[in-house]
Amino acid sequence: MNDELDRAVLPVMRVKARPVRRSMVARLFGGLVLGLAALLCVWLFVLPVVVVALSSAASHWSGTILPDGFSTRWFERLSSSDFDALTTSLEIGMGVAVLGTLLGLWLALALEGRDRRGLGAWIDTIAMMPNGVPSVVLGLAVLIAYHKRPVDLSSSAAIVVFVQLALVLPFCYRCAAAALRPELTVLREAAASLGAPASMVLRRIVLPQLVPAIRASLALGFALSLGELGATLTVYPPGFATVPIVVVGQVERGYYLPASALSLILLLVSLAALMLIAARVPRRRHD
Amino acid sequence: MSFLSNPEASTSVPPLAAAADTLCRASVASHQVAVKRRHRTAQWHLLFIALFVLGPLVIYPLVRLVVLSLSGPRGIGLQAYAAFFGNPQTRGVIGTTLWILLASAGLASLLGVVLASLLFFKPFPGARIVTRFLELFVAFPSFLVAFTLIFLYGSQGSVSIGLQRLFHLHAPLDFLFGAGGVILAEVVFYAPFVVRPTLASFATLDMRLIEAARSLGASGWMVAFKVILPLAWPGIAAGTILCFLLTLNEFGILLVLGSAHLITLPVAIYSSATVDLDLPTAAAGAVVMLFLSLSLYALYRQVNSRAVKRSGS
Numbered sequence: 001m002n003d004e005l006d007r008a009v010l011p012v013m014r015v016k017a018r019p020v021r022r023s024m025v026a027r028l029f030g031g032l033v034l035g036l037a038a039l040l041c042v043w044l045f046v047l048p049v050v051v052v053a054l055s056s057a058a059s060h061w062s063g064t065i066l067p068d069g070f071s072t073r074w075f076e077r078l079s080s081s082d083f084d085a086l087t088t089s090l091e092i093g094m095g096v097a098v099l100g101t102l103l104g105l106w107l108a109l110a111l112e113g114r115d116r117r118g119l120g121a122w123i124d125t126i127a128m129m130p131n132g133v134p135s136v137v138l139g140l141a142v143l144i145a146y147h148k149r150p151v152d153l154s155s156s157a158a159i160v161v162f163v164q165l166a167l168v169l170p171f172c173y174r175c176a177a178a179a180l181r182p183e184l185t186v187l188r189e190a191a192a193s194l195g196a197p198a199s200m201v202l203r204r205i206v207l208p209q210l211v212p213a214i215r216a217s218l219a220l221g222f223a224l225s226l227g228e229l230g231a232t233l234t235v236y237p238p239g240f241a242t243v244p245i246v247v248v249g250q251v252e253r254g255y256y257l258p259a260s261a262l263s264l265i266l267l268l269v270s271l272a273a274l275m276l277i278a279a280r281v282p283r284r285r286h287d
Numbered sequence: 288m289s290f291l292s293n294p295e296a297s298t299s300v301p302p303l304a305a306a307a308d309t310l311c312r313a314s315v316a317s318h319q320v321a322v323k324r325r326h327r328t329a330q331w332h333l334l335f336i337a338l339f340v341l342g343p344l345v346i347y348p349l350v351r352l353v354v355l356s357l358s359g360p361r362g363i364g365l366q367a368y369a370a371f372f373g374n375p376q377t378r379g380v381i382g383t384t385l386w387i388l389l390a391s392a393g394l395a396s397l398l399g400v401v402l403a404s405l406l407f408f409k410p411f412p413g414a415r416i417v418t419r420f421l422e423l424f425v426a427f428p429s430f431l432v433a434f435t436l437i438f439l440y441g442s443q444g445s446v447s448i449g450l451q452r453l454f455h456l457h458a459p460l461d462f463l464f465g466a467g468g469v470i471l472a473e474v475v476f477y478a479p480f481v482v483r484p485t486l487a488s489f490a491t492l493d494m495r496l497i498e499a500a501r502s503l504g505a506s507g508w509m510v511a512f513k514v515i516l517p518l519a520w521p522g523i524a525a526g527t528i529l530c531f532l533l534t535l536n537e538f539g540i541l542l543v544l545g546s547a548h549l550i551t552l553p554v555a556i557y558s559s560a561t562v563d564l565d566l567p568t569a570a571a572g573a574v575v576m577l578f579l580s581l582s583l584y585a586l587y588r589q590v591n592s593r594a595v596k597r598s599g600s
Contacts, residue, residue: 034411041402041417044475045424048435055438066445103340110332119333125588126341132584133349134536136553137573140560141348144355144570166344227428230538230553234560244428244539251434251543263431274423 052267056260074261082246082262089226089242090269092157096164097221103165104172104217105210112180131170139163139234155237163231168224172217179213223270349577356570367571374568377555381575384535384552387466391473392534396527398474399481404511406482407489418486421479430539432476436463437543440471468544477534481526488522488594489515521594528587535580552576 056074058067107127114120130138142163146153153159187209191201229244236245243266250259337346359366371377406414439446440463450456462468492515500514516523538553545551552572560569 030409034405034409037402037405038411038413038417045417045420045479047439048432048475049427051435051438052431055435061438061445107336107340110329110336114329114333119330119337123333123337123341126337126345128588129345129581129584132532132536132580132587134538134553134573134576134580136538136557137352137577137580138348140556140566140569140573141352143560144566145348145351162344166348169344227431229428229430229542230557233538233542234557244430247434248430248539248543251430251437256434256437259434263428263434267427267431271423 049267052260052264055257056264058257058260061257074257077258078261081241082258085241085243085246086262086265088157088240089244089266092160092164092242093222093225095161096168096225097218099161099165100168100172100221101176101214101217103169104174104176105214107169107173108176108180109206111177112185115177127173128170130166135167135228135230136234138166139231142166142231143235154235157237157240159235159237160232160240160242163235164225164228167228167231168221171220171224175213175217175220176210179210184209219273222273226266226270226273352570352577353574355567356574358567367567368575370565370568371555371559371571371575374559377550377559377572380550380552380555380572383550387469387473387549387551388531388535390466391470392477392527392531394470395474395477395534396481396530399478399526399530400485400523402478403482403485403489404515407486418482421482424476424479427476428539429472429476429537430543433468433472433540433543436468436472436475440468464544465548466545469540469549472540472544473534473537476537476540477530480533481530484526484529485519485523488519488526491522492518521590525587525591525594528583528590532580532583532587535583552579 054067055061057070057072059071059073061067107123111120111124111127115124142159143154145151146159146162148154153162188201188205191205192198196204226242227244228242229248232242233245233248236242241249243262247259247263247266250256250262356367357363357365372380405411406418436444438444441447442461442463444463463471496514496518497510500510505513536553538557541549541551541554542557545554553576556569556572556576559565559572563569
């Protein structure tokens, strides 16, 4: 019963109109190709995630197909510096997510309906530009601009927040701008024409409209900030480390299994953040 | 009511009509003034944002980067560029970067489009889970992909050991820390970024056209190349360019798998900035890379806006 599947989630499934008669060989061949494609999907995209989970619980894994045995010792052995890095990552991620969402909202509200020409188009382009700038280049630029006076941030964690904020801003701005759809503008104009003051329109109409976008933008900013490596690695001050920096350091020194344990924790945290997005995916109401 | 039924009555009160007219004009004028004032306030607001938000975050750092790369010991000069590209280690760096980019983004785009068409037109059992999984791939940091490949394809990894046992090879598989590994990791990581826009552009297709072509006797290949591809092309092009852009800007994979043998632009910039502590030279490389990325990005924006316009109309 293909056609009883949920169409709202995946508008993909089509009812086969008529059974096409094909030869046995063609059908076998088709099935084989599909099977290979499914295997390739699992192999390429599912296996890496499985490997992180498997290796973080492996007691030893080198030179064998499957791990020798399983233990939780890599999690138990996580040192205080690893947990410091985790705390730092979480703090930076939350700061970046909140600030990025606020800035994105501000930009989207200010640019609404004005991003096509003149100054608005320029600002739209500049706000989206970090999307196209390599993270190392942006990190280097921020380092050059703020590593000595008049503004010296090179010894504080603020420079990391700063560079990550620039990197997540396009995503947050896009989220908020996509939520300000024209059909919702009508509501606002109606409220204003009925005499609601601007602050009331903002509080009662605009913000409720934007709640899903705000959640998505927070989650996206958080997940991106947790996994950010290039820019952070370029600017980070001495004595500061986020989880990606620690993991890459451990990998370069050959400590693979502890790195797995730490990255599994990182993955779970960012997965939890992304679940917020999944919860946000519009349940289409038929009204 | 009697007022309405008698049309001459309105002409009998000219002072009232004149007053209404002036009132109306005054209201229109005041409305225009208000519109103009609102427009001007909005412009000032935008200028404020440009100066105090985007200025320090984006504009000022990039300007400083370009200025630093151009400043020599005596005023303006190109010494930094000469130093960056004259370094024997980084001689062919642009060529290396470009061929790695072409190979990995080309393969990733091809794989992504093929996968998306399979997922869309011939959904196999579990296709929906795979789609959901590909959406979650965004949260997977790229350096982690490189890292997991070490467990699979490294010389002691499970796939290489499996192959060794299967075919009784003596030499272990050893391609990971170099171009091969970088390309593999980038294909794995960036193919999902092509799948999603391609699926989205397939979803806007009019299925009736495909059914019509089929019922007129077109074969599968013909439907794919004469109907689906021309219609879905703008979305696919946008996804492919995005894939090239992201692959060009990739850093984590290159750092984990390629930093030892394979010098590409991001790694060269990173090492001259943080290992050699030579900011002007790093800035020169960064400006070259910025130029490459931003031109690709401009292309993406143009193609994407066209794709969005077409699917909207």
